[in-house]
Amino acid sequence: MSKRGTPSGAPPELNVTRRSLLLGAGGVAVSAPAILPAQRRGSAPRVTVVGAGVFGSWTAEQLRRRGARVTLVDAWSPGHSRSSSGGESRMTRAGYGKDEIYARMALASLSEWQSLSRASGLPILVPHGVLFFFQNDLSYLLASLDVHRRLGLPTESLDRSALAARFPMIAFDGVQGGMFEPRFGALMARRAIQTLVHRFLGAGGQFEQRRIDGTGDYPAADRIVLALGPWLPKLFPRLLGQRIVATRQEVFTFVPPAGDPWFTPARMPGWADFNNGDVFYGFPDLEGKGVKFAHDAHGAVVDPQTQDRRFTDKALAEVVAFRDRRFPRLRNAQLATAEVCQYENSSNGDFLIAPHPDEPRIILVGGGSGHGFKHGPEVGRMAAELTLDGKQPDPRFNLASKGTVQKREVI
Template sequence: MKLTKREVLEAMATVPLAASCVSTAGPGSADTIVVGAGVFGAWTAEMLRRTGRKVELVDAWGPAHARASSGGESRLTRAGYGTSRRYSEMAAESLEEWKRLSRDQDLALFHDAGVLVFFDQENEYATGSYETMRALNLRTERIEPGALRARWPQIDWSGVKFALLEPDFGALMARRSVATLVEQFIRNGGTYRKAAILPPKGGKKLEALETAAGETLQAGEFVFACGPWLAKLFPDVIGARLFVTRQEIFFFRPPAGDLRFGMPAMPGWIDFFADQVMYGFPDLENRGFKVANDVHGPIVDPDTSDRLVDPASLAQVRAYMGRRFPGLMDAPLSETRVCQYENSSSGDLLIDRHPQWSNTLLVGMGSGHGFKLGPGVGKAAARLLESPSAAPEPIFTLATKAETQDRAVH
């Protein structure tokens, strides 16, 4: 029997045992269990399903739920990573998967707004991004101040020396994208279960998981892609190597009838100025003009931290908008959100085997830039399970994750 979209989404929202109604698979029948239905876990589950495995996806609250790092409204997708070619490659291959997922949806998952990155000086990051994207045959354009003022007069370009435009990239609708991916995963034979997983225990390998409800979930392989909760499930292995930070997002209402701050007049953007990095989106789907500070906020606990924005942060964002987007200087605040990054010491992702259990992968540390890379992360994780002798890529190893932050990846 073919399930309707509503039936699939309702199944994902119900109690743990009810989730099994979306598939004929029963407890213990999975080859691989993936814990965490955010962007990394959902894409890993999908990539493993494509290999022919029976895969069960498990989450304590639901795909891209409100406190997940994959929740919320929108994420930038871009390929500029300085000289970090591997991330540019992953962004490009991931974009094709995102576009394919978005193609047949009633509501778009990907908006091809383009991404414009502002620089106040020549630097290695800008040069490396431009040269790497050109080497990968990714379209990019360097734009000088005169042309910037002509093309986007709604932006005050004071202090900007040049900008790089990535016309083929843009914005992903975050929560909707993950929910759609999980729905597709279920329709194509994967299973989903809502359950809270207890910190796992094992000998030479992990053989089963225990849930807070007293269930035992068995499989031959396990993947943990639990975002900010990874350190709570593996305090001895991950522990102080994961830095969960509070990040505040603001949406402002453009003037009535003003088309300058929506698509196609306005791209997604990132502004590198002095020691600050601001970024944002045009008015996507009439939700408002989004502005956020990419500088890492204070360390928080994802379970207990409040979700109220700091008035000082709002004042900082308003002062910035007055300088860079003068037409929005007095725009009313329409929405706020407090989310989190889960950072590694360097900003590099984690895709590696558990140090004791060869049948268990640890995937995470998105570090505020990982959402767009979800399909590539899923492929890299699936490769390690497909080839037990394969070595993880050096930048993704647990061994490279320190206990002191020194961010190198933006």
């Protein structure tokens, strides 16, 4: 693993092209990495991928598989705690209501996660299943079940009595129905990124840890992929500043009762309570860290560089009130951990996988929107095909589909 430069707390800024992009970057006067044509016909293309989160790391790996000479660059280590891909766990599931495109992407990505998990010394995919349950509006449930039938997924539809009998650790008061996805579960996020990059390096890829602000020269590249997560709109504030925003999210884990097996991954699934549109979700006690709870509401808009990483008493009280109502066996459970991370939300929740409008050799990848981690392998595949072959992904992932008003449509 090669390293150049020194990590810094300074904001990552990268002016990656000529005057047209300088305007998109808000006029930041920094040096540009060279974008040079291949030296001879038939030579392997050289691609620099900037950002070693889940989208950037999988893009680098998918490019490498297609024969490109790839350098992955990040200011910190892969899967670092300040990134949207950092942290312990992320959910993988195919329940997306009528949004079949994401169900298909999750299913296609699942085999990649399974393969990576088999290659790791410790589990990356924990297939404890995923349970969604609903109160009054069952339209999301019915649409998901319809999509899953078409995809041949073994998803189970459960009424309230079946839910209560099968998952006694949850109080299903007011719940009308639910669905259980047995093939899905939790992804151990930081371990996944680190394992992926380790294997990428072992197969001939390169990684450089360096300050991303143009203070040094980048390897000559035919293409550059920018997968900078919540830092992407900071790089292009005029182009993306209102189309992708970072929001603060607080996550808590609690100590389960001693000797109680109901909160282990063998008994308890990952879950999401649609809560009449105000979604909470969580995980069982993964690797002894505690039972996880989070409120899936987009929090305050933040700067990923400067946001306060301390949790708030208000957010904790909100989660505890929900926990005590829906998981009564955890009442008075001791707080184990409290963490602050972020989403990088596009205006509607769809991803961005598109060339820069003024420089098509630069590919923009982002907008994970809180649900993107599970899709990393497929996002990487689409980004690699766009980078090397010019193959455009679904129009939902282009720049034109992103508005300037935040209105989440993908859940």
